[in-house]
Amino acid sequence: MKLLIFLCLSQALLWVLVCGDHGGPHDDDHDHHDHHDHHDNEAEALHQISAASLKFSYKLYYHLAAAHPDDNFFFSPLSISIAFSLLSLGAKSKTLSQIQEGFCFNTSLTSEETIHKGFQKLLKIISQPKSGLQLDSNNALFIDNKLKVLDKFLEDAKKFYRSEAISTDFHKVKEALEQINSYVEKNTNGKIKDLLDNLDPMTVLVIVNTIFFKGSWEHAFNVNHTREDDFHVDDNTVVKVPMMNRRGEYLTGYISEIGCRVVDVPYKGNTSAIFIIPEKGKLREAEKALQNVSQETWEKAMKPSKILLSIPKFSMSEELDLVKELQALGITDVFSDHADLSGITGDSTLSVTKAVHKAVLKVDEEGTEAAAATGLGFMKLSGPLLRHVKIDRPFLFTIYNKDIATDLFTGRIINPTK
Structure with a gap:
């Protein structure tokens, strides 16, 4: 009988709208003292990881969109990739190749060592403190x-x-269970309290990855400008949501190929929330068309513009059964009696029985009241008539970090009140 591994992936995304700068001094990249060759190799490894992570992000997104057509969902492609790449250190033969292909690594161009070095560089960048941004990722092996x-x-x-x-x-x-859940709670700043509610008695190893993100908008919203407004879930359903409003200059554009308005809302710390707002009733068509839009088309459409931006406040909790979702993407052996994880123990008695990805997301003005008195980042809502970018219907969103050129989180909101 196979002994069992649980993979537990948790992410806490606390999307906090705060005024002022609560971080420490900006920390420059420590790599400028490295040798050029070493730096180039690291940069190339990171590039390969970033490209693969983005491809996997789209791949899992479209699978979830098709499998759950009427639901909100969000996930961290990065968290899932890190955990399974760590697991792949012990994978062999078909089990290894399925993980590599499933997570979009081109092994004809990228060696196993380059993949692991890429994640090593990525985690090093993530761990560096930045002003106004908290981004932490932690990995742990709980071993019998x-x-x-x-x-x-x-x-x-x-x-x-x-x-x-x-x-x-x-x-x-x-x-x-208490030991594992306490570790997760601590490393997600208390946002995820019970990642696991049970353990199979045959479990001998639990692999945990946590990601915690807390960002401050580069230009904060004023809590006094938040108003209750309509959100159009579909032709027959309208719900009331608290809508945050701000006038300012943002990168925005309309991509006619997919019938979407896109707006880039920057955080401090070289990270942005990118909102993709399809035309009313055209969510499915937009999701399908998005797969074929080139980076060039995307970049050409985005221009800095002064707009009135309206974003709903919302929070959500998500739990994905990754065994089911990844099996649908062709990653099957690692979850079966055919698993070859002999690089972990020296024999092939291990398989993964459970892979859990749990996430919480909170988008609100927590902390703004105290900081509002400073008046930083506020603009009056009255004034010249501006283009109004109002997110009042189902939308897609991505939290994109420019330092590692990949998605930290991605998802879709059909109904922000659920």
Whole structure:
């Protein structure tokens, strides 16, 4: 009988609209002292990872959109990629190739070592503090205290993924659950409290990745300008939402090929929230057409414009059963008796029985009241008539980090009150 691995991926996205600068001093990239060759190799490795992560982001998005046509959803493609790439350190043969192909790594161009070095560089960049932005990713291996894990797997997990190894007694299920859930709660700043509610008695290893993001808008919204407004879920359903409003200059454009208005709302710390707002009733068509839009078309459409921007406040909690979703994308062996994870223990007695991805998202003005007195980033709503970009119907969104050129989070909101 196979012994079991749980992969647990959690993300807490606290999308906080705050005035002022609450971070420490800006931290320059420490890599400028590195040798040029080493720096070039690292840059190329990171580029490969970023490109693969974006492809996987689109791939999983379109699968979820088709599988859950009427639902809100969001996820961290980066969190999922990190956890499975860490797991792939111990994967062999078809199990390894399915993970690599499923996560869009072109192994004819990118070696295994380059993939792991790319994540090593990415996690190094993420860990550097930035003013006004908190972005943390942590990895942990909870290992049964009777399981003999190969030194190479543990060393590589630590070297490339900064993963700590934590001894766990899985025979004491309640204590093991508490140990894992406490780790997750701590590393998501208390936002995800119960990632796991049960453990299979055959479990010997749990791999956890957490991502926590807290951002301050580059130009804050004024809480006093938030008004209750209509959000058109579909032709027959209108709900009331608190709508935040701000006049300012934003990168925006209309992409006729997909019938969408796009607006880039920047955070401090080289990160943006990108909102994609399809024409009313055209969400499905827009999602389909998005797959074929070139980067050049996208960039050509986006221009800085003075607009009145209206964004709904919303919060949501999401849990994905990644076994089901990834099997649909062709990643099957790792979840079956055919799994070859012999790079973890030296034999092929391990398989993944459960892969959980849990996420919370909060978009509000928390913290703005205290900071509002400074008057930073506020503009009066009255004045010359501007183009009104109002997000009052189903939309897509992405949180994109320019330092690593990839999506931290992506999703779709059909109804912000659910």
